Amino acid sequence: MAQVFAYLTHSNGVLDDAALELATAAKAISSSPATAIVAGHGVDAVAASAASIFEKVIKVDHAALSYPNAEVVRKALVAVIPQGSVVLFAHSTFSMDCAPGLSIKLGASFVADIVGIEGVEGSSLKVVRQELGGEVSTHVDVDISAGSVVAVRPGTFAPDEGKGAQGSVTDRSADLGDLSCERKFIEVQTPEAGDVDITKAEILISIGRGIEDEENIQLAMELKEAIGKGAEVSCSRPIVDAKWLEATRQVGTSGCTVKPKVYLACGISGSFQHMGGIKGGYIVAINKNPNAPIFQVADVGVVANIVEFLPVLTEKIASL
Ligand SMILES: Cc1cc2nc3c(=O)[nH]c(=O)nc-3n(C[C@H](O)[C@H](O)[C@H](O)COP(=O)(O)OP(=O)(O)OC[C@H]3O[C@@H](n4cnc5c(N)ncnc54)[C@H](O)[C@@H]3O)c2cc1C
Numbered sequence: 001m002a003q004v005f006a007y008l009t010h011s012n013g014v015l016d017d018a019a020l021e022l023a024t025a026a027k028a029i030s031s032s033p034a035t036a037i038v039a040g041h042g043v044d045a046v047a048a049s050a051a052s053i054f055e056k057v058i059k060v061d062h063a064a065l066s067y068p069n070a071e072v073v074r075k076a077l078v079a080v081i082p083q084g085s086v087v088l089f090a091h092s093t094f095s096m097d098c099a100p101g102l103s104i105k106l107g108a109s110f111v112a113d114i115v116g117i118e119g120v121e122g123s124s125l126k127v128v129r130q131e132l133g134g135e136v137s138t139h140v141d142v143d144i145s146a147g148s149v150v151a152v153r154p155g156t157f158a159p160d161e162g163k164g165a166q167g168s169v170t171d172r173s174a175d176l177g178d179l180s181c182e183r184k185f186i187e188v189q190t191p192e193a194g195d196v197d198i199t200k201a202e203i204l205i206s207i208g209r210g211i212e213d214e215e216n217i218q219l220a221m222e223l224k225e226a227i228g229k230g231a232e233v234s235c236s237r238p239i240v241d242a243k244w245l246e247a248t249r250q251v252g253t254s255g256c257t258v259k260p261k262v263y264l265a266c267g268i269s270g271s272f273q274h275m276g277g278i279k280g281g282y283i284v285a286i287n288k289n290p291n292a293p294i295f296q297v298a299d300v301g302v303v304a305n306i307v308e309f310l311p312v313l314t315e316k317i318a319s320l
Contacts, residue, residue, distance in 0.1 A: 001120065002144055004034040005058075005081055006088040007098075008050055009068065015049045017279045018090035018152075020159030023053050025088055025152045027160065028117040029125065034088075036167075039076050041066040051167035053160065059171050064179040067188075070097035071181040078105045080172045084147045086125070091151035091272065092253060099149045108147035111140060113272065115156040115296075125150070130293060155275040155297060198249055201232035204260045206251055208236040208274075210267015210287065210306055214244045219310040220266065226318040234258065236268050252277040266306045270294030286310075 006022040008015055019036070026034035036054035038047045040061065047059040060076045077098075081087060083106050089095035091113045103110035115137075116128035123145035129138050142148050198204060205220045205227075217233075224231045233249065240250045251258050252274045259280040266286050268274060270293040285298035288305050295301040302309065 001030050001032065002084055002086045002147055003032070003082065004030045004086045004088065006034050006036050006054065007073075007077065008036050008038050008046075009090060009092070009094065010038065010040065010043070010046045013043075013045055015046055015053075016090065017159065018154050019050060019053055020161065021154060021157040022088045022090060022152060023160035024157040025117060025150075028157075029086055029120060037077065037080065039065045039073055040068075047169045051165065051169050053165055053167075055165050055167040057167050057169045059169050059173070060176055061171070061173045062176055062179060064181075067185040068094060069181060069183055069185050070094060070101075071183045072179050074098050074102050074105065075179050075181070076176055077102055079176050081106065083107060086144055086147060087149045089149070089151045091153045092276065095151045099151050103149035106147055106149065108149055109143050110149045111142045112151040113153050114140075114150060115153050120144070153272045153275075155272070155278065196232055196248060198232050198234045198251065199256050199258055201234070201258070201260050202230035203227055203262045203264070204232055204234045204251070204258060204281075205264045205266065206234040206236070206268060207239060207245075207266045207306075208268030209238045211239070211244075212267075212307060214242070216307055217244055219307065219314070223264075223310055223314045223317070226314045236271075236274050250277075265294055265298065266310065268294055270297060 004026045006026055008019045033055040035056040036050040037058045038050050041063050043061055047057050050057045058080055064072050089099045100110050114127040114129055118126035125142040125144045127140050129140055131138050205223050207220045220233045224233050234251050235245045235249050237250055239245050240247050253276040255277055257277045257279055261281055263278055263281045263283045283298045284300045285294040286302045286304055286306050286309055290303045
């Protein structure tokens with residue numbers, strides 16, 4: 001069986017939660033321990049965190065890796081990953097930038113945005129993807145005879161809380177060859193703080209395109225008032241694009257990452273860009289389409305029209 005590697009992303013010295021999900025995905029592919037790869041500059045603490053999840057960690061440390069420039073990271077990965085390996089990424093804009101080229105460099109197959117692994121049969125890795133916005137699941141046989149690069153949709157594998165691995169970290173920085181590249185990193189621009197900080201809320205009432213009309217946003221605000229302290233209103237990107245709510249309330253890969261106790265997804269389909277911003281909590285999905293993809297990840301699902309459902313819920317909570 002091919003050796004499995006997991007490329008782990010991190011920011012501000014903290015490993016992204018997807019590391020735990022990649023550990024679960026790796027176990028679904030091979031019973032042999034997977035090797036995590038941490039690339040960056042001054043990443044000893046991140047590599048140590050990775051070693052609490054994975055038995056084997058490769059660290060590559062170089063000033064050119066300070067910012068995750070896909071072109072540079074790809075060169076670093078090619079330097080340390082043997083051909084014939086299965087390499088896992090968390091599916092993201094970064095992975096779409098880095099992983100396809102890596103598969104070409106390694107002469108391996110590539111599959112993006114998988115939501116499930118059904119197992120390995122011979123040289124075939126059987127994975128599940130979603131098509132047509134999640135309406136259809138496709139079962140894909142990936143030829144891994146020459147290795148494969150696989151991007152796993154965040155939020156679709158349970159985090160591997162593990163047994164608290166006491167892994168070893170191997171420093172392969174000396175093996176990095178030339179990391180020069182055409183693409184230059186300029187700066188990180190942090191968004192201005194808005195009037196609300198949805199990342200601190202314990203309960204998020206999150207509204208999506210299903211709210212239908214700007215006027216109906218008031219229904220979510222009224223529910224927030226009824227719940228009281230700890231509750232806040234957040235949203236999916238189309239609501240920000242329509243300028244119905246400010247960008248600081250957007251949850252997702254290009255918005256905020258949130259970890260509330262309860263996440264009420266109201267009229268949200270469950271795109272991976274949206275779900276990628278939810279890092280925990282009990283998800284209650286309210287959607288009028290019983291086949292909406294969000295129901296696959298929700299802890300509780302309610303098939304209802306939110307415009308009718310939200311006022312009833314507000315009234316019930318207010319009467320408690
Ligand atoms: C590079 C990139 C980055 C992105 N980043 C983000 C991001 O950070 N966050 C984000 O959210 N999106 C992001 N997106 C957009 C993302 O791809 C989806 O388009 C978006 O998440 C869909 O939002 P939605 O679920 O509200 O809308 P839709 O996908 O249109 O879903 C609306 C849902 O509401 C349901 N519905 C309709 N009417 C009602 C009703 N009356 N009652 C109940 N249910 C109803 C429908 O059945 C449907 O499931 C990004 C896209 C790209 C390309």
